[in-house]
Amino acid sequence: MASVASRATRASGLTKSLLPFRQPSSSRSLSTRATTYTLNTGAKIPALGFGTFQDPDSQEGTVSRALQRGMRLIDTARVYNVEEQVGRGIKKSGVPREQIFLGTKLWCNDYHPEDVDRALDDSLRDLDTPYVDLLLMHYPCTFKRGPERFPRDKEGRMIKGETGFLDTWRAMEKLAETGKVKAIGVSNFSKGEIEVLLNESSTVPAVHQMEVHPYLQQKAFNAWLKSKGIHVVQFSPLGNMNDFYRQTGWSKEIAHMTRVIDQPLLKEIAEKYGKSPAQVVLAWGINSGRSVIPKSVVDWQIDQNLEADFELAAEDMKRIATLDAKARFNDPSLDYEWRLYSDLEGIDGTVRGRTH
Numbered sequence: 001m002a003s004v005a006s007r008a009t010r011a012s013g014l015t016k017s018l019l020p021f022r023q024p025s026s027s028r029s030l031s032t033r034a035t036t037y038t039l040n041t042g043a044k045i046p047a048l049g050f051g052t053f054q055d056p057d058s059q060e061g062t063v064s065r066a067l068q069r070g071m072r073l074i075d076t077a078r079v080y081n082v083e084e085q086v087g088r089g090i091k092k093s094g095v096p097r098e099q100i101f102l103g104t105k106l107w108c109n110d111y112h113p114e115d116v117d118r119a120l121d122d123s124l125r126d127l128d129t130p131y132v133d134l135l136l137m138h139y140p141c142t143f144k145r146g147p148e149r150f151p152r153d154k155e156g157r158m159i160k161g162e163t164g165f166l167d168t169w170r171a172m173e174k175l176a177e178t179g180k181v182k183a184i185g186v187s188n189f190s191k192g193e194i195e196v197l198l199n200e201s202s203t204v205p206a207v208h209q210m211e212v213h214p215y216l217q218q219k220a221f222n223a224w225l226k227s228k229g230i231h232v233v234q235f236s237p238l239g240n241m242n243d244f245y246r247q248t249g250w251s252k253e254i255a256h257m258t259r260v261i262d263q264p265l266l267k268e269i270a271e272k273y274g275k276s277p278a279q280v281v282l283a284w285g286i287n288s289g290r291s292v293i294p295k296s297v298v299d300w301q302i303d304q305n306l307e308a309d310f311e312l313a314a315e316d317m318k319r320i321a322t323l324d325a326k327a328r329f330n331d332p333s334l335d336y337e338w339r340l341y342s343d344l345e346g347i348d349g350t351v352r353g354r355t356h
């Protein structure tokens with residue numbers, strides 16, 4: 001995994017090539033939109049958000065600055081080990097808590113129904129907040145309950161838990177009644193797994209957070225989720241920009257395909273709008289009715305991402321649709337001992353490898 005310093009160096013290299021598109025600015029431009037969507041709970045969720053996976057030492061400062069510059073959706077997770085930093089960043093920003101949509105995720109070793117309430121309390125304590133706007137089940141697979149996040153046997157294989165995701169979901173439904181959680185949802189589920197929730201419980205997930213970008217568009221699945229009233233939040237919205245996918249044990253050859261900032265068609269469209277390819281990619285997600293949560297610890301990139309909520313012409317949306325390579329970069333199925341995304345696109349070629 002690249003250090004913050006090496007990321008910053010790489011990023012400043014990128015600055016040069018992006019300068020023709022746009023100069024960095026210090027505050028959010030009034031010319032960009034601030035789109036929000038309404039969840040099936042009636043609550044509003046911003047289209048543009050901020051991811052917090054990796055670079056824990058930078059998160060307090062970047063969360064604070066992102067909020068001050070206009071971000072209003074913060075995505076985190078128990079397993080990222082950054083909740084304390086995120087909580088401090090929110091306080092430091094001076095932005096009132098009620099103006100922020102804050103989401104976190106339960107991790108798989110806390111899926112036993114008797115652990116879910118305590119696990120949420122741990123997150124609330126670290127985030128220093130009485131509630132979260134959204135609590136997601138991070139993956140459908142359950143690991144052995146206990147303090148170990150990645151419990152493995154002697155051969156290094158993940159040890160499964162004794163309960164299933166439906167048991168966890170039912171425990172999450174109870175949390176929604178306490179006021180500590182405003183909405184509940186899932187992440188990394190297959191269509192079949194979501195159907196189980198729809199058929200066997202009384203709560204339709206408010207959100208499905210999943211990998212979506214121009215290289216993995218998941219058109220049919222996205223349309224189905226929409227028809228069920230489930231809002232999609234795109235993770236890794238910039239595709240394989242995250243070095244993690246090129247470095248991790250389970251990354252595939254495909255993770256080395258052209259990065260979105262170098263993709264010729266995206267560059268061409270970006271020039272037309274006076275934007276960068278990264279901004280075009282984020283705008284594509286927003287114009288498709290979804291939220292996007294790019295992560296960055298580099299100020300000029302955060303500024304760029306903040307100005308990614310603009311209208312793309314229908315013809316450009318169609319051209320971006322041609323980039324769908326069904327390239328899924330995030331697939332820890334073999335490591336987690338669970339065939340993830342089983343009925344979805346882009347699961348060929350998953351390789352075994354440890355990430356933790």
Ligand SMILES: NC(=O)c1ccc[n+]([C@@H]2O[C@H](COP(=O)([O-])OP(=O)(O)OC[C@H]3O[C@@H](n4cnc5c(N)ncnc54)[C@H](OP(=O)(O)O)[C@@H]3O)[C@@H](O)[C@H]2O)c1
Pocket residue numbers: 007008011014050051052053054075076138187188209210234235236237238239241242243261278279293294295296297298300301302304305330
């Ligand atoms: N539910 C899940 O299982 C799951 C999985 C993955 C991610 N997520 C969430 O989604 C968030 C985003 O995903 P991600 O971090 O994998 O991918 P991403 O946001 O698509 O890409 C992040 C990478 O892009 C770079 N970057 C950001 N803005 C840029 C810009 N304007 N121009 C050029 N490069 C830019 C970042 O650089 P620097 O790092 O150098 O700033 C970083 O290397 C995560 O932080 C996390 O909150 C959820």
